[in-house]
Amino acid sequence: MEEKMSANDLLKKVRKIEIKTRALSHQIFAGEYHSAFKGRGMAFSEVREYQWGDDVRNMDWNVTARLRSPYIKVFEEERELTVMLLVDVSRSRLFGTVGSSRKDMIAEIAAVLSFSAILNNDKVGALFFSEKVEKFIPPKKGRSHLLHIIREIIEFEPTADGTDISEALRYLANALKKKCTAFLLSDMLDVDKNGAPRYEEALKVAAGRHDLSVIEVYDPRERNIPDVGLVHIKDSETGTCAWVNTSSKKMRDAYAAWFSNMEQTSSRLFAKHNIDKVSIALDEDYVKGLMDLFSKR
Numbered sequence: 001m002e003e004k005m006s007a008n009d010l011l012k013k014v015r016k017i018e019i020k021t022r023a024l025s026h027q028i029f030a031g032e033y034h035s036a037f038k039g040r041g042m043a044f045s046e047v048r049e050y051q052w053g054d055d056v057r058n059m060d061w062n063v064t065a066r067l068r069s070p071y072i073k074v075f076e077e078e079r080e081l082t083v084m085l086l087v088d089v090s091r092s093r094l095f096g097t098v099g100s101s102r103k104d105m106i107a108e109i110a111a112v113l114s115f116s117a118i119l120n121n122d123k124v125g126a127l128f129f130s131e132k133v134e135k136f137i138p139p140k141k142g143r144s145h146l147l148h149i150i151r152e153i154i155e156f157e158p159t160a161d162g163t164d165i166s167e168a169l170r171y172l173a174n175a176l177k178k179k180c181t182a183f184l185l186s187d188m189l190d191v192d193k194n195g196a197p198r199y200e201e202a203l204k205v206a207a208g209r210h211d212l213s214v215i216e217v218y219d220p221r222e223r224n225i226p227d228v229g230l231v232h233i234k235d236s237e238t239g240t241c242a243w244v245n246t247s248s249k250k251m252r253d254a255y256a257a258w259f260s261n262m263e264q265t266s267s268r269l270f271a272k273h274n275i276d277k278v279s280i281a282l283d284e285d286y287v288k289g290l291m292d293l294f295s296k297r
Contacts, residue, residue, distance in 0.1 A: 014147060014154065017154075021111035024112050025115035025116045032295075033119075036297040037083075037181050037297070046073075047063050048072065050069075050070035055072070058074075060072060081122040081123070083123065083139070083180065084124075085113065085125070085126040085185065086127050086168050086172060087106060087185050088168075089130055089134055089156055090158065090161060091161045105217050105282055106185045107150060110126075110150070110185060112286075113183055114150070123139035123141050124145070124146060126149045126152065127171060127172060128156055128158070130158040130162060130164070136175065137149055137152065164199075165188070165197075166190075169202035169206040170202050170206075179209065179210055180210050180211070181210070181213075182206070182211065184214045184215065187217060188266060215290075216278070217280050218282070223259050224252070224256055225246050225252050225256075226246065229246060229247050230246070276293055276296045278296075
């Protein structure tokens, strides 16, 4: 189990993330986020006198009759959004071979998205999941609420070890009745023995109700096993241990082929349901990854 940090260390880490990610949101992401994620639709703003070329379908007949002059309803984009962060807190989030853990990068990415949302006056909520939904934080506005979410991402300890993305997606689909903008932050390693995603049906339902984007955070060593001889490995979620001969080219090629097939299968699934997805490695700059995600929209 990961050692729990002191309250003072936690505050320092939250503050460090806040300073870095708030600056990124102000300088880079706020405008991109606003352009990429639209409001819920058009909301009534005011009435004004009819002008040549106005759509007569927007005529306000009650005001027109009362003032005996044609008036129309004016609408504007309803900008306010509800943003939900679906955060994978399974044991695999602690994995990292290139100087950063998945947990730390997910915390920063979640903070950037949250500050960008706050700058646009949007509500932000969070859902933490492992093989079950661990915690739900209802959407609210404000810096203190946002910092509460970041603190939870950093120090939250799950009660279960595994990963079940379907559980998170089903909870999202049922918990929020109005359409929200949701970001799923995970390694997406929730597949059967053939590499097929186990969450397809839940993904289909959630994508039909909400605007869902997937941010896959991965370690490069998960895709290609290096030749480092005989290695004792342990699955952080199941606890299963095994000796693996990484010097075997046949073994490395078989694993790379399996992983590639899994990636292609999931990519086809996301495309089928019109879900934007970006993959970000732990040794990459996540700024570029998020910009790529925004540009897809």
